[in-house]
Amino acid sequence: MGHLKPALPVALDLTGRLVAVFGGGPVTGRRLRTFLAEGAVVRLVSPWACEEVQDLLAEHPDRASWLQRDYAGAADLDGAWLVHTATGDADVDARIRSDSDERRLWCVDETDALASRASVLTSTRVETPDGTLTVAVHADGDARLAATVRDGIDLALRSGDLDLRRHRPRETGWVALVGGGPGADGLLTTRGHELLASADVVVIDRLAPRGVVSRLPASVRVIDVGKTPGHHPVPQDRINEILVEEAERGHGVVRLKGGDPYVLGRGGEERLACEAHGIPVEVVPGVTSAVAVPAAAGIPLTHRGIAKAFTVVSGHEQIPTLPPGTDHTLVLLMGVSTLRDTTRILIDNGRPGSCPVAIIERGFLPDQRVTLGTLADIADTALFRRVQSPAVVVVGDVVDLAHS
Ligand code: SAH
Numbered sequence: 516m517g518h519l520k521p522a523l524p525v526a527l528d529l530t531g532r533l534v535a536v537f538g539g540g541p542v543t544g545r546r547l548r549t550f551l552a553e554g555a556v557v558r559l560v561s562p563w564a565c566e567e568v569q570d571l572l573a574e575h576p577d578r579a580s581w582l583q584r585d586y587a588g589a590a591d592l593d594g595a596w597l598v599h600t601a602t603g604d605a606d607v608d609a610r611i612r613s614d615s616d617e618r619r620l621w622c623v624d625e626t627d628a629l630a631s632r633a634s635v636l637t638s639t640r641v642e643t644p645d646g647t648l649t650v651a652v653h654a655d656g657d658a659r660l661a662a663t664v665r666d667g668i669d670l671a672l673r674s675g676d677l678d679l680r681r682h683r684p685r686e687t688g689w690v691a692l693v694g695g696g697p698g699a700d701g702l703l704t705t706r707g708h709e710l711l712a713s714a715d716v717v718v719i720d721r722l723a724p725r726g727v728v729s730r731l732p733a734s735v736r737v738i739d740v741g742k743t744p745g746h747h748p749v750p751q752d753r754i755n756e757i758l759v760e761e762a763e764r765g766h767g768v769v770r771l772k773g774g775d776p777y778v779l780g781r782g783g784e785e786r787l788a789c790e791a792h793g794i795p796v797e798v799v800p801g802v803t804s805a806v807a808v809p810a811a812a813g814i815p816l817t818h819r820g821i822a823k824a825f826t827v828v829s830g831h832e833q834i835p836t837l838p839p840g841t842d843h844t845l846v847l848l849m850g851v852s853t854l855r856d857t858t859r860i861l862i863d864n865g866r867p868g869s870c871p872v873a874i875i876e877r878g879f880l881p882d883q884r885v886t887l888g889t890l891a892d893i894a895d896t897a898l899f900r901r902v903q904s905p906a907v908v909v910v911g912d913v914v915d916l917a918h919s
Pocket of ligand 1: 696697698773804805848875877880906
């Protein structure tokens with residue numbers, strides 16, 4: 516069994532504190548980046564510096580200085596709170612280490628990790644709306660083991676599997692408008708998962724990804740404001756009020772919406788309502804069904820030689836203003852109930868009745884169904900097959916590329 520060196524993990528706030536750094540190679544570059552990101556003042560002593568180090572020095576002229584020479588003795592440690600050496604010359608590093616010891620300064624010696632009494636731990640962090648969460652790993656000098664464990668923890672932090680909710684009361688809460696994607700769990704962003712793991716309250720839509728919602732811890736309060744066709748939806752004003760009220764009670768609130776919050780999702784209104792009450796809001800984009808659901812049926816919205824542009828619409832008022840060519844792809848959201856009128860107006864405005872059309876119901880969900888036809892016959896086919904919302908309608912030549 517190896518002999519373990521005692522090591523106490525400690526968190527240092529380096530803001531405004533001087534770190535004396537020796538050596539100009541890539542190891543120094545990595546650390547320099549960290550120290551500067553932590554707000555430290557850095558003084559580099561080294562006869563040369565690699566490109567990364569030079570760039571970092573140039574980016575932070577206010578907090579980084581460079582004495583372009585060799586280590587000149589203990590006076591080079593003056594004023595430092597922490598010392599970092601990676602000169603590549605073991606003798607020089609050892610001298611810097613022992614001079615630091617004499618001055619009771621902590622010295623990280625990258626060249627001889629075993630002799631060094633201080634080390635910078637491999638770490639990962641998540642920015643939650645309540646602050647930064649950092650997890651650091653000490654593996655007794657085994658950098659690869661530390662990185663493996665760090666990566667495992669990183670995965671857990673970002674997957675939403677770890678409950679990151681805060682246990683200290685907050686003065687004010689926060690709201691995050693999170694785009695949930697078209698319904699499949701895998702299409703929610705990592706940032707979305709991180710925020711869900713930090714939320715006390717989750718306000719969901721009918722189209723929010725249900726799998727993700729079902730795995731939330733039981734103590735997370737889920738408020739369903741979902742609209743089912745034919746049922747009374749919670750009015751938008753009331754949804755805005757719920758977000759504001761919950762945040763004002765000090766809760767962290769995720770508003771989990773289908774697709775992208777800013778694509779026919781009234782996300783802009785929700786953000787403005789929160790901001791009007793001084794509540795901090797983060798908006799996390801989502802994979803919009805307008806683009807993704809056609810892809811679930813194998814339909815690219817643009818394709819070399821077939822279509823160069825697409826338009827997303829949610830009603831028919833705009834149709835007369837759209838390019839009529841079948842090489843301009845049209846995507847209709849919320850278009851099922853008005854499909855017959857829409858196809859008629861499209862034909863009246865110059866699109867050929869033979870133009871291909873696809874309807875993709877419940878894209879990315881287990882019961883996804885695709886109905887193909889033309890502008891002339893799709894309304895009848897949809898009626899016959901009892902096509903229902905939610906569905907995305909795609910009109911244009913690209914429909915011919917659909918999976919058969
Ligand atoms: N903000 C959402 C769109 C909300 S409007 C987004 O960016 O995706 C609601 C419409 O989105 C539905 O009527 C339907 O046209 C479409 N939609 C959303 N999810 C869908 C899915 N999984 N399958 C098919 N259509 C979907």
